[in-house]
Amino acid sequence: MRSYKAKTVEPISLPSREKRNRILEEAGYNAFNVDAADVYVDLLTDSGTGAMSGEQWAAMMRGDEAYAGSRSFHELREAVADVMGFSRVVPAHQGRGAENALYGVLVEEGDTVLNNAHFDTTRAHIANQGADPVDCPVEGARDPTHDAPFKGNFDLARGRTVVDDVGAENVPAIVVTITNNSTAGQPVSVENLRQVRELADEIDATLVVDACRFVENAYFVKEREDEFADWSIADIAREQLTYADAAVMSGKKEGLTNIGGFVAMRSGEYREDDGGVDHDALFERVKQRAILYEGFPTYGGMAGRDVAALAVGLREAVEPPYVEDRVEQVRELGDRLKEAGAPIYEPVGGHAVYVDAGAFLPEIPREQLPGQALVCELYREGAVRGVELGEFAFPGADRMQLVRLALPRRTYGREQLEHVAETAAAVAERREEVSGLEVVAEPPMKELRHFSAELRPVE
Structure with missing residues (x-):
């Protein structure tokens, strides 16, 4: 049971699949380039995206x-x-x-x-x-x-x-x-x-x-x-x-x-x-x-x-009701994703659930950015926005191929968590159809390329 109630609400809507496909292409297959109005559940980051008291x-x-x-x-x-x-x-x-x-x-x-x-x-x-x-x-x-x-x-x-x-x-x-x-x-x-x-x-x-x-x-x-x-x-x-x-x-x-x-x-x-x-x-x-x-x-x-x-x-x-609500909601999302068949990093952390994209899309090699491919498919399937923290974000580094789903604080409810899990399950059902990606344009500073680079599907 949450220790707070909502006083202000903001409407959200789920774009059609046709529109989502078009948005992905126009965004260069980079979720950072997608307008927030076109996102249904936004788990790109927990930085500055929560609700204030x-x-x-x-x-x-x-x-x-x-x-x-x-x-x-x-x-x-x-x-x-x-x-x-x-x-x-x-x-x-x-x-x-x-x-x-x-x-x-x-x-x-x-x-x-x-x-x-x-x-x-x-x-x-x-x-x-x-x-x-x-x-x-x-x-x-x-x-x-x-x-x-x-x-x-x-x-x-x-x-x-x-x-x-x-x-x-x-x-x-x-x-x-x-x-x-x-x-x-x-x-x-x-x-x-x-x-x-x-x-x-x-x-x-x-x-x-x-x-x-x-x-x-x-x-x-x-x-x-x-x-x-x-x-x-x-x-x-x-x-x-x-x-x-x-x-x-x-x-x-x-x-x-x-x-x-x-x-x-x-x-x-x-x-x-x-x-x-x-x-x-x-x-x-x-x-x-x-x-x-x-x-x-x-x-x-x-x-x-x-x-x-x-x-x-x-x-x-540092008030106990706040932090308990926070960590336990992230754990709930982790449990729902596991039930949906998504391989996740365990134990689940405090601000996000990290999906193991390498295990989720095992047919896509590291150089074809399986994490970014999964980010795009989660958006294509349910307008859920996450962020890749693997080869795309850290090129050449010894990193896991992860997709972070970061929960904004005091923002989403159980229904949104259910939608995220259902979206992941739907992607898993057609994972063999998912193709890798390649970078076609990127900024000179490679450490920040994932914020603005553009990609395309590998033929």
Whole structure:
């Protein structure tokens, strides 16, 4: 039973099959090029697509639009301190703006940055600085059938091997993404974060947590890590972040807003051993870069009303009814897809169900992009929009061929989940008819090609 009720509704409609076929062709077989009005159930992303609460809308009406020193900024700073434990915050218009502000001063050409698994924009920002983004997933992380509680963990042995190869002086940062979006939304244990903290201290690296889904991660920690079974979600959420020097946050996820983000950093008093990181200098450099790219440090590219809504959303995200509703709805979608015969990555993560496109369409070779082919067929069959996270999104990388179906927060009901499962079942019945795809036009930066590239069916 949901812990909330709907106050505002938006009509949706299912285009005819003839129209869907035409739309796919005109979109270059890329779901990003499809208009939202032509999508029936939109699972492209959970970023900024959810419904805000009445308290958030009320906060927007009270938002302070002052250019400098707005009341809304102070509300956000207090919320970040209370919920996440960081005393300093630099707002940005969204997560990738925060990444630009942080990695633009932290990473230089020739550096190597370690991550449990870089997501697309993170990888692109690291590469744009002339650095090498290296993934360190644990064993079994790329096996959709492997049963383990924390498949999102950072592989310490792999990380130390890379450090030995490139030299500690060339690894300025280690990033841990919680939950691990590129590994099917899998959680990271607190014990693993402690161990990564030790590695960062050994090599004097800055430890960054990509905290977009830190509350969902806390939910899994409470379920699966015995030490925290009796802790509250809010306390676990804060504990996870005590090991980081800085956090990058997209408010469009667990800030429960439609726009916004920030870099959060701590002051020196938080940890006696700072691992060689000068927190004061880092904060000043990030703030100055944010002024250049995002705006004054008390609004960061957001309207004051959006800053106010983000402050409220952060507090709502750690409330047990919200996070339980959230994770359990994603699990329900996973159960329905399995019943429909779709092979999925298990255990199911906190924000999305990832379909194993390689197993779903085994006749389509990797180079013909089975994940993108499945994305197109889900749209063709039921106007369901997902996103490919395989060879198309990460060309040449050692990645699974996955299709992510990300649920917007507090948005869809059981009927929409049923439609998604029925759509997947219908595609499965005619899977032998599905052809692969080839790229015919793409942008120069390959790390971002899936946002705008155009494709065509392989003859």
